[in-house]
Amino acid sequence: TPRDKGLKGILCERAMPLFLLITDCKKKEINKQGHNTHLYSSDFLIVRRTLEFQIKITFDRPYKPAEDKFAVEFVIGPSPQYSKGTYIPVFPNEERQSVWRGRIVETSDNVVTMGITTSPECIVGKYMIYIGVVTPYGIRRTRRDPSTDIYILFNPWSPADPVFLDDEEEREECVMNELGIIYHGAYDDVSERAWNYGQFEFGVLDACLFIMDKADMPLSNRGDVIKVTRVASAMLNSRDDDGVLVGNWSGDYTYGVPPTSWTGSVEILLDYAGSRGTPVCYAQCWVYAAVFNTFLRCLGIPGRVVTNFFSAHDNDGNLKMDIILDENGKLDRNRTKDSIWNYHCWNECFMARSDLPPGFGGWQVVDATPQETSDGMFRCGPASVAAVKHGQICYPFDAPFVFAEVNSDVIFYRRQKDGTLEVVKVNPTHVGRMVLTKAVLHDGRRDITDQYKFPEGSPEERRVLEKAEEFGCQREKASLPQSDVEVEIPTLDVRVGDNFDVTLQFKNHSDQRRTADVYVTGTVVYYTGVPSAEVDEKVLVRGEDYMHKLVEQANIHFIATGKIKETGQIITAMKVITIHNPKLIVKVTGSPRVSEEMYVSVEFTNPFKFSLENVDLRMEGPGIMPFKRKQYSLIAPGTSIMWTETFSPRRAGSTKLIASLDCAALRQVYGETELTIQQ
């Protein structure tokens, strides 16, 4: 191989008495298994901090421990310095040890096998290796040999490493699993989609390290998981630093890939690194979170994507989300900023927090979606989930913001003619209704709301809200009379394109007649008159009305607001209706074995009465198929397409093929199939 040739070249240089290293390929495999790095597609040695790895050094004569003095030198970055941790010599003798430990494992002829143990806070990245030998002529060093470069990663298997996660199944899921599920939709009608994190794919590790380079992150900070995750939360979005992903919520994705179209992180990261840092178009929250998750798992930081249903944002750290009504109780769209998201995805990463008092380590929120600037940049976290749960939001970073995302009250104001606002209703339970993440090692959901909040109405919950107020989170204190009329919008099962009825359920708790003017926005419909104690009123929502604007997120946020004529009381209801899209049918044929050729077909039928134009399909599968793309210029009403591809699985194990379909008129159409590859 070319690498052996290079080594021979160096071995010919006879001026030095003792000589050069090889990281033996077989050793490399042994190292990788022990270090849980065997899945990385890479020719380089990849190891984790604090666990010993072994390298073989071939000298030009047998090594004599008593006389020969050498060190294995690890160097990272352009100006290696011992005190900055960018130059680390490792010695083979017990009595002489630096911050990393060295020992001779075995000596055989000219070959010395050396065991090296890195320190738990050493820099994470790609190191160069040299051998320095003490000779009568001074210290002589081997030449640079790029093939012996080595990657050192965080180590969640090591109790000494701040990212230690003491649960093998959780580690398998949150570090080693390339397949993810991301939840969206509504808390009472949850949708899900598969994602290929692809943290072990060829080039992804280099792309993740490149992100820190692009951020000009000092090397000496790159062993600190707190700083690494904070920098990444800023760099995953392109705002203010030319980071990885450009956000776009406009509905117009002409000059990039629609956020709904991606099926995995690999294409995005390789694009970004391949262009030396040109931001990739486009992302919305789940794309930021999914690519961030790849970054975390790739570097060895346990990470997971979570979804918060009804997430407050853009709120200056106050616990108030404002909905402004006019004098008649009708929603004032111009003055109501879109300050509640039907759902929002962020990441959690697992680490000790040595910068905080005990009790705030563990899962930390980091969020790359550019919502609010944190201390001058678009980034968020790491914020301790435990600190959020207990209202201890005085600790860095951005805990008040995360606290508000799950705890804000929704405040309905009536706007007076003179511009002042009067509070007419407070809904304290709408925001942060549920927090979900994928279950460990199977495809189910895991409800982790209780990690963020004490139960609704419990004394602990009240105390936590009071604590947060002490730290400056302002809440609305208006005590409002209970309205004697209630309105609700029940859940609906809607397929895309269907007409459907939004039902308003009114409950009159008084013994008197009540009349209401009620406005429903979402699609704006006017309704008047509630004659009796309990009544359902229906509003017809037609497919043709919502198809061209609201399908992107495949759900419609309805707000019903109104005023009771007799009492002047304001009644409100909020509901997200999830529009269920058709699915792609993904089928696999052939023998599921490593390196065997197999076939996959993706099938779709246009269910609408109109043609779909410029339809983009994507497909990929971790370990079995790199991302592929196919375009159809037109799919006529009622007609079907079938896209077939061949692939050869690269490795054994259980995996998925994930496909998406996307066009301007229909987004968020997914399909997947599971398969298990035999060796």
Next chain:
Amino acid sequence: TPRDKGLKGILCERAMPLFLLITDCKKKEINKQGHNTHLYSSDFLIVRRTLEFQIKITFDRPYKPAEDKFAVEFVIGPSPQYSKGTYIPVFPNEERQSVWRGRIVETSDNVVTMGITTSPECIVGKYMIYIGVVTPYGIRRTRRDPSTDIYILFNPWSPADPVFLDDEEEREECVMNELGIIYHGAYDDVSERAWNYGQFEFGVLDACLFIMDKADMPLSNRGDVIKVTRVASAMLNSRDDDGVLVGNWSGDYTYGVPPTSWTGSVEILLDYAGSRGTPVCYAQCWVYAAVFNTFLRCLGIPGRVVTNFFSAHDNDGNLKMDIILDENGKLDRNRTKDSIWNYHCWNECFMARSDLPPGFGGWQVVDATPQETSDGMFRCGPASVAAVKHGQICYPFDAPFVFAEVNSDVIFYRRQKDGTLEVVKVNPTHVGRMVLTKAVLHDGRRDITDQYKFPEGSPEERRVLEKAEEFGCQREKASLPQSDVEVEIPTLDVRVGDNFDVTLQFKNHSDQRRTADVYVTGTVVYYTGVPSAEVDEKVLVRGEDYMHKLVEQANIHFIATGKIKETGQIITAMKVITIHNPKLIVKVTGSPRVSEEMYVSVEFTNPFKFSLENVDLRMEGPGIMPFKRKQYSLIAPGTSIMWTETFSPRRAGSTKLIASLDCAALRQVYGETELTIQQ
């Protein structure tokens, strides 16, 4: 006056039933006195938060409280919004109040005097005022009238304001005093210089508000003193955000003003704002701190400049300052970064910290000198001084960095040939030797070291250091044998250009002969041999050797290091020798009365045997003279110059005239004189 004309123009517009405001000039003076804003050179009304101020509104007929409905509307920024605090209507009637309170103080004919009380967290800045009147045709508003714009500032006199400082003398000093003293030199030989903060000078308030505009700071954050001071600490330096001042420590100031030459902040701030944000050249720490102090006092935030003698910096939050020696104990200049500053100036500002648990309000460190990035930007603080003292450095912002500045150990390493470092001596008392600030209302020094640290060697000090280590501040733990030889460098009184002897005092605690190789750097001199138990050895330092490189800061940092031959022990000593510069003689003649013409002369004699070329003199005096400048192309050896200017004091009271002289061969030459102006 033109302003009256404008108002008449509006009064002619007869379509509206009720009418327009004047902030009556006499009222303006009354407001200013009560609000402690009478010193600002400004035609506008300037008031402080939470204290009532009064404006007069002139309508086109007498106001009828029962029928007429109006509001005074305060508007700041381009998109006024009630919920963001950028639109505030104020009503005259008790039963209808918004976040700011209003009341009718007096009605007389067409003129209504209204009292307005702002909220304690309202935005600090320049507001526009309108009157909105309810008419049969809807709400009608007065036209924009720039002359009625109003500035609202922080209020340290108000217990409701987070900047409340409950000490009238401290407020007089830290908010109202335009004259400052900045300490420098060495802790055992302190020098001082006067500074004109000039926070009340014409244009300075607008310049300070412009800094927040230039930072794109959201308006809704500008009522929050924590955010305002943090943004300012980033914006006062030009790094990463085109802030106010460009740092330069190179000794070459050809393209700007040498940091030592400035005598006040006014010129700098007016330059910056006048050029719409072109950074001003050049600054070092005391210039950053002095201009930052102007910003703080100008906006009403109590502020002071402090000097920390032997300040650690550039240290990644570890409590170690590294000095690297070679195998012989000689200082390795290439590997020892200049990581201890003889002194460093920063600011303290006074505020409640609602974002932290109780006990951490009060004085907060903010620092605009670009040393280290804080969270990705060059800025520092606000960090609670109490948190630093108690090692509670888990709270934002940058407390670990400030803690290291005053608590780091100096670690001497011997560098082995293989690149590893061995700790040979630890000096735990060198760094943070003394923290000084100007005394309250007189010109003395105030030692505030005890605000930052418990006494050296006390049990509290040990506990605090342990606490800081729990939060990730790493300390050196090597336990080293006590050396039986000590070396010291005693203090010297040196005038610039003098030859002087640096004496090394050795003390041999053993009863044996000791021989040492000792190196002194500063100017590097070699010395060998210590024959007896106690001995002084002298090293001659010649004026011609240090004149051309070391005079800028007017002090030389000597490090003596050496190795005892018999024991191999390392001995070290560190000393700053302050070189005393000649003074300018500033004399005033004439009658010290407001508006009388007076004369000031600045005298200087070149004490050297060489000519001084391109000599720049500056002079200014708060309230009596704007900054003036004079250049001399040559001052021959032994000759004197005398610069005379006339001035007319603008206001009564005690003040100073401050002058500086600066040229490439001689910097840091100052003079001043006090004078009291009669009304």
